[in-house]
Amino acid sequence: MTLLNDDGLSLAAEFPDATRGQWQELVSGVLRKAGRDLTGAAAEDALATRLQDGVITRPLYTARDAPGAAGTGGFPGFAPFTRGATPEGAAASGWDVRQRHARPDPAPANEAVLADLEHGVTSLWLAVGDRGVPVAALPAVLDGVHLDLAPVVLDAGDAFPAAARALLALHEERGVAPADVRAILGADPVGQLARTGRETADGTAEAAELAALCDRRHPGVRALVVDALPYHEAGASDAQELGCSLATGVGWLRELTARGLTVEAACRQLEFRYAATADQFLTIAKLRAARRLWARVAEACGARPAARAQRQHAVTSPVMMTRRDPWVNMLRTTVAALAAGTGGADAVTVLPFDDALGLPDAFARRIARNTSTILLEESHLGRVIDPAGGSWYVESLTDALAHAAWAWFQELERAGGQRAALRSGLVAERLAATWAERSARLAERREPITGVSEFPQLAQAPVVRDAPPEPAGPAGPPGGLPVVRRDEAYERLRARSDAHLAATGRRPRVLLATLGPAAAYTARAAFAAGLFEAGGIEAVQAPVTAGPASGAERGTESGAESAAEALARSGAAIACLCSSDALYAEGAAPVAAALKAAGALRVYLAGRPGESRERHVRAGVDAFITTGGDAVALLTSALDLMGVAP
Numbered sequence: 001m002t003l004l005n006d007d008g009l010s011l012a013a014e015f016p017d018a019t020r021g022q023w024q025e026l027v028s029g030v031l032r033k034a035g036r037d038l039t040g041a042a043a044e045d046a047l048a049t050r051l052q053d054g055v056i057t058r059p060l061y062t063a064r065d066a067p068g069a070a071g072t073g074g075f076p077g078f079a080p081f082t083r084g085a086t087p088e089g090a091a092a093s094g095w096d097v098r099q100r101h102a103r104p105d106p107a108p109a110n111e112a113v114l115a116d117l118e119h120g121v122t123s124l125w126l127a128v129g130d131r132g133v134p135v136a137a138l139p140a141v142l143d144g145v146h147l148d149l150a151p152v153v154l155d156a157g158d159a160f161p162a163a164a165r166a167l168l169a170l171h172e173e174r175g176v177a178p179a180d181v182r183a184i185l186g187a188d189p190v191g192q193l194a195r196t197g198r199e200t201a202d203g204t205a206e207a208a209e210l211a212a213l214c215d216r217r218h219p220g221v222r223a224l225v226v227d228a229l230p231y232h233e234a235g236a237s238d239a240q241e242l243g244c245s246l247a248t249g250v251g252w253l254r255e256l257t258a259r260g261l262t263v264e265a266a267c268r269q270l271e272f273r274y275a276a277t278a279d280q281f282l283t284i285a286k287l288r289a290a291r292r293l294w295a296r297v298a299e300a301c302g303a304r305p306a307a308r309a310q311r312q313h314a315v316t317s318p319v320m321m322t323r324r325d326p327w328v329n330m331l332r333t334t335v336a337a338l339a340a341g342t343g344g345a346d347a348v349t350v351l352p353f354d355d356a357l358g359l360p361d362a363f364a365r366r367i368a369r370n371t372s373t374i375l376l377e378e379s380h381l382g383r384v385i386d387p388a389g390g391s392w393y394v395e396s397l398t399d400a401l402a403h404a405a406w407a408w409f410q411e412l413e414r415a416g417g418q419r420a421a422l423r424s425g426l427v428a429e430r431l432a433a434t435w436a437e438r439s440a441r442l443a444e445r446r447e448p449i450t451g452v453s454e455f456p457q458l459a460q461a462p463v464v465r466d467a468p469p470e471p472a473g474p475a476g477p478p479g480g481l482p483v484v485r486r487d488e489a490y491e492r493l494r495a496r497s498d499a500h501l502a503a504t505g506r507r508p509r510v511l512l513a514t515l516g517p518a519a520a521y522t523a524r525a526a527f528a529a530g531l532f533e534a535g536g537i538e539a540v541q542a543p544v545t546a547g548p549a550s551g552a553e554r555g556t557e558s559g560a561e562s563a564a565e566a567l568a569r570s571g572a573a574i575a576c577l578c579s580s581d582a583l584y585a586e587g588a589a590p591v592a593a594a595l596k597a598a599g600a601l602r603v604y605l606a607g608r609p610g611e612s613r614e615r616h617v618r619a620g621v622d623a624f625i626t627t628g629g630d631a632v633a634l635l636t637s638a639l640d641l642m643g644v645a646p
Contacts, residue, residue, distance in 0.1 A: 023060065051282070052237035052434065053404035061392035067399035076344075076385045078305070080295040082288050082398065083386040084344045085309035090382030095340075096347035097372040098153065098313065102127035103359050104469050106140040109133050112365060114144055119366070120373045123151040125349060129159030132469055138166050139173075148176050153313075154186035155225075157195075161187075161206045164223070182220045184271050184313075185210055190248045193422050194230035197479020208259050211269040215261055222311070223269050224252055231427070232275040233318055234481035235435025238286045239401055243408030244427065245272055246293055247418035253301050264307035267298055276314040276340035276348070278332040281397060284388050287312060287343030289402040293409070313347040314340035321356040322487045324494060325451030326463050329353035330367055337371050341381050342388055348372055356485065358465030428481055435484055442486060443632035445534075452487045453631065456533045458497075458507065489632045490534055493639065497536020500644045508642045509572035510604075512541040513563060513595065515579035515587055524606040525578040531625055532576070535635030540570040541578075544591055563594035573642045576604040576625065585612055589619035596620035601641050 021040070028043040038046050047059035058065070076084030099121045103109040109132075113124055126133060126141065133141050135156070142152065147170070156163035164185040171181045187210050189203035200206075210223040228236075228245040236244065249270055256266035274290060276283045291310045298308035316336040321329050330353045340348045350371045352364030360368070375381045388394040408430075415421040422428075441447040448454040485491070501507050510532045514521040529539035544566045567575060575595045577588050584605065589612075592603050602622045609616055609624050625634065640646075 020060075020062070027059075052438070053239035053401070055239075055397070055400045055404060057281075057393070057397065061396060063392065066392045066395050077309070079299070079308055081291040081309045083389050085291060085311065085346060089344060089385035090341060090376075091385055094376040094382045095345060095372070096122050096151075097369060097376075098123045098125050098347045098349045099365065099369055100125040100127065100155075100315075100349055100351070101141075102132040102468055103466075104133055106133060106137040109137075109141045110143055112362070113141060115362065116365060116369055117145065117150055120369050121150075123153060123347065125153040125155060127469075128154055128156040128163045130469060131155060131157055135159055135162045135166050138163070139170055142170065147171050147174055148180055148182075151182040151184070153184040156186055157192055158200050158203070160185065161210070164210055168218070168221075178217045179219060181218045183218075183222075184225060185214070185221060185223045186225050187211075187223050188225045188227050190251065190418055190422075191225065191227035191230050193419065193480075194234075194244075194427070195480045197481075204255060208255055211256055211266070212259065212261060214269060215265045222271050225271050225273055225313075226252070227273045229273055229275055229315060229318070230481055231431060233483045234428070234431045235319075235438065235484045236431045237434050238282055239404035240408055240431060240434060241274065242286060242290055242293060242401070242405035243412060244418060245274070245290065246297060246405070246409040247412040247421070249294065250297055250301075250413070251417050251419060253297075257301075263298070263301050263303045267303055267307045271311045271313055273313045273315060274345075275317040275319070276336040276343075276345070277317040277320055278335045280335055280339040280342075281388075281394060282401075283314075283336060283339035284343040284394060285397040285401050287314065287340065287345055288386075288388075288394075288398045289405060291344065292398070292402055293405060312345045313349065314343070314345035315349040316340075316351045318351065318355065319485055321351065321353075321485070322449060322452050323356045323491055324487065325457055325460060326353050326357060328451040329356075330371075331450075333368065334371050334375075338375055338379075338381065341372075341375055342386075344386060354463060354465050357463055358467050361465065431481065439489065440630075443489060443630050444628050445531075445631050446628065447486075449486055449490070452490050453534045454530060456494075456530070458533050458536065458538055462498075493535040493632070493635050495536075496639055496644050496646060500536075506571070507536060507538040508639060508644050509538045509540050509570060510638070511567050511570040511572040511575040511595075511600075512539050513544040513566060513575050513577050513591060514541060515544065515577065515591065516583040520580040520583050521578045524580075527627075528576045528578055528604070528606045528625060531631055532635070532638070534631060535639065537574075537635065537638060540572055542566040542570060544594075545587075563591050564598035567595060567598045567600055573600070574602045574604070574638060575600045576606055577621070578606045581607065581610065584616070588612070588621070589615055592616060592620040602638065 024040055024043050028039045031038050031043055031046060036046060044059060049057045051057060076089050077087030097120055099116045101109055101113055101124060103112065128135055152167060154163050154167060167183060187207035189199060189207055193199050207224060214221040214223045226245050226248045228241045231244045232241050252270060253263060253266050257263055274286060294310040295308040316333040320332050333350045337348055337350050350368040352360035352368045354360050354364045412418055412421045415424065415426050445453050497507050512525050512528055514525055525541055532539050544561060544563045577591060588605060595603050603620050604623050604625050605616055605621045606625050608626050
């Protein structure tokens with residue numbers, strides 16, 4: 001873009017154009033100060049970030065990095081729909097603000113439903129059957145709801161045939177003409193197979209019959225949901241989530257067209273559901289790539305251009321929600337909702353901040369629905385269609401994600417389709433490998449979790465909510481995909497600490513033995529405290545010396561005391577030395593030896609040992625804590641050593 005003044009002259013005309021080489025040279029200078037002697041493209045590569053699926057994000061994008069015309073989307077509402085499924089996007093009325101309800105008691109569920117609709121929610125997502133409200137209670141839950149104005153989306157698992165019939169009958173009872181019904185019936189036998197490992201004998205046939213009924217009588221109703229959340233919740237990458245949704249969608253096109261629907265009619269029966277995470281740009285790119293990929297699938301199946309657009313429902317990620325410090329989830333869901341709206345989702349569900357703890361309360365639901373209200377009404381996010389379109393970074397990321405997803409989709413097709421890949425274990429095996437890689441990053445805190453692995457609050461009172469309904473299932477071990485959460489490894493550690501607190505009256509403790517002035521130890525003491533408290537180990541800080549403190553030392557500002565005195569006073573069973581490398585070289589060894597002599601079960605040293613490692617180890621240092629180390633393994637070992645029950 002060229003900026004012009006009132007005379008039509010470029011405002012940048014007097015500035016020489018910078019080159020990529022010049023920028024790389026400046027980057028090289030910065031890296032050289034950090035001890036990395038890299039030049040040219042190697043210096044740029046050093047700043048690149050490797051994501052899942054083989055996708056690489058670079059530190060700088062220019063016009064030469066943008067994908068070709070085939071990879072971008074032209075205009076919203078036109079194939080390949082990268083820039084939006086409809087010409088108007090959210091500019092006319094915003095996205096559909098869809099709130100989920102899973103409370104099984106009809107009376108409070110109805111109260112919550114009405115409160116949401118009166119305060120900005122535009123459609124309802126109801127968990128029905130063993131997932132939430134009983135099918136027979138649908139009239140009570142929807143009492144007072146204007147069904148011709150507020151579409152209802154069902155999530156009924158195996159109970160979808162009964163739930164769908166009940167919802168359509170309720171519309172008829174209330175005088176809503178068949179052509180005016182707006183709903184998503186939520187039939188999803190493939191998603192149920194993914195979640196539970198089981199299939200009902202007639203599930204596919206009943207779903208297809210519903211689709212045919214909707215095609216004949218209810219043009220405003222979609223019978224089927226292609227739900228990618230089971231794969232996301234099992235640890236899938238973004239490309240795997242997309243590939244599974246494509247394979248599922250293709251399976252339904254085959255099934256429905258075999259039963260007499262046209263490919264266009266079959267496409268109109270599908271709504272696709274994706275997770276929106278706090279990784280803003282990946283979420284934007286995922287939703288854009290999903291539309292582009294589905295348009296390609298529909299085109300290959302013979303659908304006319306107007307029928308190739310994908311209807312999208314974005315849900316803020318359950319995987320990213322934390323149980324500790326749950327208020328931080330408000331920030332996560334805000335970023336995720338912003339990304340979902342920017343990415344062009346037709347409907348957005350913001351999960352309440354206490355979703356991971358159980359059934360949300362009224363305050364949590366209010367904050368959830370107001371998140372979309374603020375983004376639409378105060379931030380005016382919907383006024384520009386595809387605001388990220390044209391960004392060299394977003395276009396490149398969209399293209400890379402689309403290619404990775406397409407490769408996984410083709411592998412699923414070669415395996416016989418999504419159902420066959422689920423039955424054979426291919427999907428579970430591949431998702432487990434992806435989650436294992438991500439779990440390693442979480443354990444090493446390369447993927448931080450604010451309030452959990454970073455900046456934990458040990459003194460924070462737990463937030464308690466009513467338990468959600470437990471879906472009924474057959475006896476024996478479940479055969480579906482697992483459900484994972486980012487915080488699960490740290491949650492197990494914190495649960496051990498909580499149990500120890502309840503049993504003994506205090507948490508397991510570590511003494512942070514600081515050496516020298518505050519300027520020397522503060523950074524590493526803060527790092528060590530955050531690390532240990534992520535595992536529920538309370539950090540007690542005290543300045544120490546190797547032997548008994550002299551009278552002069554006791555009168556100093558540092559207030560240093562002997563290692564033995566500090567350890568006894570702290571009530572800790574383990575200790576960690578915190579200071580600068582220079583002071584470690586001078587005094588770490590005698591302090592470590594003194595701590596071990598005083599009964600410390602294990603002595604850590606915060607920082608990389610360097611050339612003094614052997615000396616420190618001989619003196620009694622058992623382990624070194626550094627950035628990038630396996631925090632979960634270290635904390636688990638520490639709790640085990642202190643006798644904290646698993």
